[in-house]
Amino acid sequence: MILSVHGLSRSFGGLTVVDDVSLQVGAGTALGVVGPNGAGKTTLLNLLDGVLAADAGRIELDGRDVTRASAAQRCRAGVGRTHQTPRPFSGMTVFENVLVGAVHGAGLSAGAAHRSAVGCLERTGLLHRANELAGDLRLLDRKRLELSRALACAPRLLLLDEIAGGLTDAELPELIAIVREVRDGGTAVIWIEHIVHALLEVADRMLCLAQGAVLAEGEPAAVLDDPAVREVYLGSSVEGLGGVTAVPAAGEGLPAAEPGERP
Template sequence: MTLLDADGLAKSFGQVVTARSVSFHVAAGEALGIVGPNGAGKSTLLNLITGALPVDAGRIGFDGADITRAPAAHRTAMGIGRTFQIPRPFEGMTVFENALVGSTFGAGLRRRAADAQAWEALETAGLTHVANAPAGSLRLLDRKRLELARALATRPRLLLLDEIAGGLTEHELPALISTVAAIRDGGTGVIWIEHIVHALLQVVDRLMCLAQGDVVATGDPREVMASDAVASVYLGSPDLEGETP
């Protein structure tokens, strides 16, 4: 079943084109990876999906409904959640309270239901052991996990991940990869932007490469990364599997 259907999305800022007739789809329980150099339009694409930015042209469908002009809050309530590249938790609040913000204001839950959803999100993200700690005291890995937990607390059916592995060590990556894979296996659709390509290849079902707002290639992840078109995007490098541009 198609969960998200993006058709002909276009976005420009003056003369700078960040999306040029971008079309793709994501099914429930499917993970789509997105790669591309800096400035390719990857984060802009997530902003178009969430409603943080309006599209100049094109259509966005979610679970059969046209959400192209829907407000961001409405999209969250429908089941679209996201993380951001740089975690910015409410540092003076506890880890649990941060997740509670997502379940209360994102999912629209109250009292016990909000508490239960926030706790479940922390369990999935592996943060229950620091639930009562101030969010400002967390190290980077746990800040990334909290960013994930806050998104999960909104009860997303489609989860958008924006470089959630960025800044982590190779030792820290496996646990995060396993968590994202488990979320996908649980039936949640995932769109994951990441520069750490080998992390993506362990999770995503399909891969899309963007460059200057255009779709360069899409399809089987390893075939996409091995294609000449994608190699040319990365300055002609033939070996991209471990690339972290």
């Protein structure tokens, strides 16, 4: 297994945001993560990439304990991350943004980093915008840049936080195809997403979080058809995979957002 998580927990004051979460993700597989806002999804990624320290539990990457490793150390060890809202260096070019990931994330030499940056931009269909300022990109291309920078870190584990959010139905297939290609290339992927039909195109397994704890995990169809999942997240009108999956709008009838997660 590339990633093994055992009994991971994190609290803010008296509020437990991630509660005894365990999961595993192997090479070339994708785990989709769903749940209402405030369920602990983004906090879980922050624990996995080292932005937050766990109160309890163990995180193993390729069998090595990285529970106390810093975010920079985990990045060098093979953890890449995108964020809900793209965070480019707006005054730098698209190419320079990706070059930063290759040099400081993957630790490549100048020549190797240059080649890696070009390859990542080709992979995400953004090479033709390499010399444009990152701050001038539209949303889809900002998402592509966010993914390009993560890929430039040469991840064995790629963490995606609502990377499809804000995209139109016409734009989604391009992004889904890129994520699927990354997974098929042997990278382990954990993808948080409210757009469930996008997850279903890529995820081999699915996990639902509720109030920080694992509510259900397994085959995507089984998780989405679980009555407890429908009750807490999808709503009572869901027909399952044979019908239309009704996903509530962000914040609609859902708990308040957790620290670090958008409302």
